[in-house]
Amino acid sequence: MICRGPECGDHRGSAPLFEQFRAALVRHGLANDAEVAWQSCFGRCTQGPNVLVREIVDSAAPTLGSGFATAPGPRGVTALYNRIDATRIDRVITEHVMAGKVVRDFIEPTGILGSYLVGSKQKDSKQ
Numbered sequence: 001m002i003c004r005g006p007e008c009g010d011h012r013g014s015a016p017l018f019e020q021f022r023a024a025l026v027r028h029g030l031a032n033d034a035e036v037a038w039q040s041c042f043g044r045c046t047q048g049p050n051v052l053v054r055e056i057v058d059s060a061a062p063t064l065g066s067g068f069a070t071a072p073g074p075r076g077v078t079a080l081y082n083r084i085d086a087t088r089i090d091r092v093i094t095e096h097v098m099a100g101k102v103v104r105d106f107i108e109p110t111g112i113l114g115s116y117l118v119g120s121k122q123k124d125s126k127q
């Protein structure tokens with residue numbers, strides 16, 4: 001699920017990301033086993049675009065407190081990835097969707113401390 005709220009969608013290119021994920025699923029032979037969907041917002045706009053990967057279950061997964069996430073499926077492999085762009089799609093698909101392993105490199109800490117650390121990291125990487 002890819003967020004498309006005004007911040008990520010309009011400013012950070014969620015629409016092209018959506019199509020790139022769909023094309024990558026086809027390229028990896030998963031067109032009939034996985035789907036790409038929209039989520040209005042995950043409440044993590046400063047770290048977007050964000051992509052939630054979870055199992056598709058027959059019945060609706062129970063909603064957690066915020067309404068922005070769902071409980072893990074039967075295999076328990078659910079992750080919200082941050083700052084996803086075209087260069088990160090193949091790892092999400094091959095490592096998480098295909099192999100069931102969370103790509104921890106693409107998950108940032110939450111909250112004020114997380115934003116501070118992420119902001120510092122970005123600033124440093126441009127120097």
Ligand code: FES
Nearest residue numbers: 003005008041045
């Ligand atoms: S629009 Fe992407 S997390 Fe809010």
